[in-house]
Amino acid sequence: MSQPLQQRTQFDPGSSLQVPERKRGLATEIWKHRKQYLAISPFYILFAVFGLFPILFSMYLSFQKWDGIGVMTFNGVNNYQFMVTDPEFWKAVGNTLLIWIYSTIPMLFFALIIAFLLNASFVRFRTFFRIGYFLPNVTSLVAVAIVFSTVFSNNYGLLNYILSQFGADPVEWLNKTWGIQLAVSIMVIWRWVGYNAIIYLAGLQSIPTVLYEAAKIDGATGIQSFFRITIPNLRPIILFTVITSTIGGMQIFTEPQVLVGNDGGVSGGGLTIVLYLYREAFVNNYFGYGSAVGWGMFILIALISLINWRVVQGGGAKDE
Amino acid sequence: MTKYRALSMCLLLLVFMVTGCSSGSSSNSKVKTLTLWYWNRSLDDNLINEVQKQFPGIRINAQKIGGDFKSKLKTTLAAGGGGPDIVAFNDWVTELFPSADRFYNLYDLGAKDIEKDYLDWKWQLGVTPKGEMIAMPIDTGPTALFYRADLFKQAGLPTDPEEVHRMMGTWEDYFAAGEKLQKALGGKVKLLDNIGQVYNQINSQSDKVYFDKNENFIGEDPSSSMKKAWDLAVKASQMNLLANAGTFSTEWNAAMNNGKIASFVGAVWSKQILMDAAPDTTGKWRVARAPGGDGNNGGSFLAIMKTSKYPKESFEVMKWLLNPDNQETSFKTLNLFPSATKALDSDAMKNKEEFFGGQATGEIFTESARNVKPSYFGTKYSNLNGIVNRELSSVALEGKNPDKAWKDALARVKKELLR
Incomplete structure (x- = not known):
């Protein structure tokens, strides 16, 4: 931290004198480069309309009471108060975290193994496997959810058919909280494991082979070099995948919605935060409240990302 | 100069993209165009086409709205203008009662005269507690x-x-x-x-x-x-x-x-x-x-939006679409169960x-x-x-x-x- 600060003070000794002139300079600079600014403006205009405005408006809306048609009335912090006292909201938070844990940990684990295998020299047809593992990621979510709903169907599903072939009793998967969460998690794993594997693969390929060669000379086993070389070098990549899957995991919506409907199925086992937001805003017409839930979710994701960062990054600092 | 023109063209295009390029349908002063929003199988398409024959001078712009009809209708209402003249409701009609002022009171347009032709309980579902009638019965779900x-x-x-x-x-x-x-x-x-x-x-x-x-x-x-x-x-x-x-x-x-x-x-x-x-x-x-x-479970309605320029014409079209004879037709073609009492007596009900x-x-x-x-x-x-x-x-x-x-x-x- 101290290094760049020193550098800046060295380059900028008389900053207090230069500031006013620079400000004037900025405006003329912009005017001078107006064509370039115009050229990059489409992104900023689109972002302002479809990104910035909705963000600010939802902030405003979260303090209002609005059914979507009638007049908005100021609601103070009532929306937020309702949110933190609504057991269904906390249930949705719990469900989301559970589904996230059920899906992310096996997913990243499998992705790492697949990436390691794809990188290994003894595997043939590697491009074929790379495409094969990545393919689920480009499928339509709704179609996938419909297929999975027939796999997990309570009485006539594929899984129950297999169970019955082994003489076991059918399980009413989608009539149980854990069954719904399992089905959703498997859907997430199936869809995203290849994506993460490809990212890990890129990470693996960027590790210099000299490190492995040096380890080999020193007599390290394959497992030792995996844990001492591969994992530490992959740490930033792992952090990236953990954070992206956290953000994705916190926003799970389509899978439970198509699988078990707007209420999240039996006892709301599949009621995730976004599904809850959707239901409250678009089914029950509490648009102000929906916005408040959106901001609640924002805080939650920020918090969890911070924890992730601490865990993944902090552990690294101790090792090195 | 040409460079500027190209740039401003690009910007203009962008503005159109952003505003959704609302096409200003220039209407002939004699032909009145009524826009109708409904969903698949809520009305008989053949009957809608016949409206033009039945009412010379009226053109029906019938739009089948797919997906989440209610959300789309609410978005339109929230936006204020640009909606249809006639719009179909499902049994969520009561959710719109607090916004009754966004629709014409059909009693003001002469709905009282035909009230006796319809099942009372169904008719009442479209009337607010204050006595404004915002929706007219299409079908029922006994x-x-x-x-x-x-x-x-x-x-x-x-x-x-x-x-x-x-x-x-x-x-x-x-x-x-x-x-x-x-x-x-x-x-x-x-x-x-x-x-x-x-x-x-x-x-x-x-x-x-x-x-x-x-x-x-x-x-x-x-x-x-x-x-x-x-x-x-x-x-x-x-x-x-x-x-x-x-x-x-x-x-x-x-x-x-x-x-x-x-x-x-x-x-x-x-x-x-x-x-x-x-x-x-x-x-x-x-x-x-x-x-x-x-x-009863479900059953839909038709209403006229306050933004419509032709409430009288819209009401006449609705009245015709939902008259007992046409309800009988819709029952035969689409299995829409009638809300008009006379249609309930029809022979079509006795089909084995x-x-x-x-x-x-x-x-x-x-x-x-x-x-x-x-x-x-x-x-x-x-x-x-x-x-x-x-x-x-x-x-x-x-x-x-x-x-x-x-x-x-x-x-x-x-x-x-x-x-």
Whole structure:
């Protein structure tokens, strides 16, 4: 931290004198480069309309009471108060975290193994496997959810058919909280494991082979070099995948919605935060409240990302 | 200079992209264009095309709105202008009562004159507590008991619709018969589909459920059917009479086709769904008057938006589209069950149906439609109904204690009412 600060003070000794002139300079600079600014403006205009405005408006809306048609009335912090006292909201938070844990940990684990295998020299047809593992990621979510709903169907599903072939009793998967969460998690794993594997693969390929060669000379086993070389070098990549899957995991919506409907199925086992937001805003017409839930979710994701960062990054600092 | 022109063209294009490029349809001063929003199978397309012949000088711009119709309508209302002239509503019409001023009061346009031609209870569903009529009836969804005559026979129960109704006039008697049926068939067949369906059907037979006309919650009042419906639904679950198949789910379809469910109470429009779901059971089903009385599920409406420039013309078109003769036509083409009393008397109701073993089910549904009690739903009906149904499914599927579930449901309902 101290290094760049020193550098800046060295380059900028008389900053207090230069500031006013620079400000004037900025405006003329912009005017001078107006064509370039115009050229990059489409992104900023689109972002302002479809990104910035909705963000600010939802902030405003979260303090209002609005059914979507009638007049908005100021609601103070009532929306937020309702949110933190609504057991269904906390249930949705719990469900989301559970589904996230059920899906992310096996997913990243499998992705790492697949990436390691794809990188290994003894595997043939590697491009074929790379495409094969990545393919689920480009499928339509709704179609996938419909297929999975027939796999997990309570009485006539594929899984129950297999169970019955082994003489076991059918399980009413989608009539149980854990069954719904399992089905959703498997859907997430199936869809995203290849994506993460490809990212890990890129990470693996960027590790210099000299490190492995040096380890080999020193007599390290394959497992030792995996844990001492591969994992530490992959740490930033792992952090990236953990954070992206956290953000994705916190926003799970389509899978439970198509699988078990707007209420999240039996006892709301599949009621995730976004599904809850959707239901409250678009089914029950509490648009102000929906916005408040959106901001609640924002805080939650920020918090969890911070924890992730601490865990993944902090552990690294101790090792090195 | 040319560079600037190209740049400004790009910007202009962008502006059009952003604003959605609203096409200003320049209308001929003599031809009045009425825009109609409806969803597939809510109105007969041939009839809509005929409007132009019927009313020279009026052009209908009929737009089938797919996907979530209600959300799209609400978005349009929130945006303020640019909506259709005539718009279809489903049974969520009560949710729009607080925004009644966004629609023309059809009574002001002459709806009083035709009120007597329609089923009163259905007509009243489109009238706000203040007496403004915002929506005009299209079709209705009278309910009845669908049952498998062959399974009833095997279990030694009556099979003739009248005898079935006599024996199973109340829900309690129906459950008792169901117990007998399940025992006789060795436990392979369930009487009913799911707990929510029992609860909802009992409430649909009642004139008081969650709210009175002043929007006060009456669920705990003895006159309300809420607790009664809850208790009966829980009883059906405790007697193990439910197949726990979600209504019209793939599970439900399969159970119907495989003969795992012997009966259910449903609206007239479930006929089509059942016929599609269970082709292997053709000829085995019958329809009788429902236990506990007649009820209604769903049914849609037409309304005129306040933004319309031609309310009078819109009303005339609506009146024509929904007149008894055209309702009869729509019944024949799309199975839209009429809301006009005269159409209920038509011969089309006496058609024998192969799927129902040659029974003319129209006669049963006609009787049902005439006996539905007028009721007021209240703007938060579906919110409350969702809460109770969620608790009920916990009872049926996860063995939640019914008393605790009832307490939880009431607590959540009261919280909901304060929002």
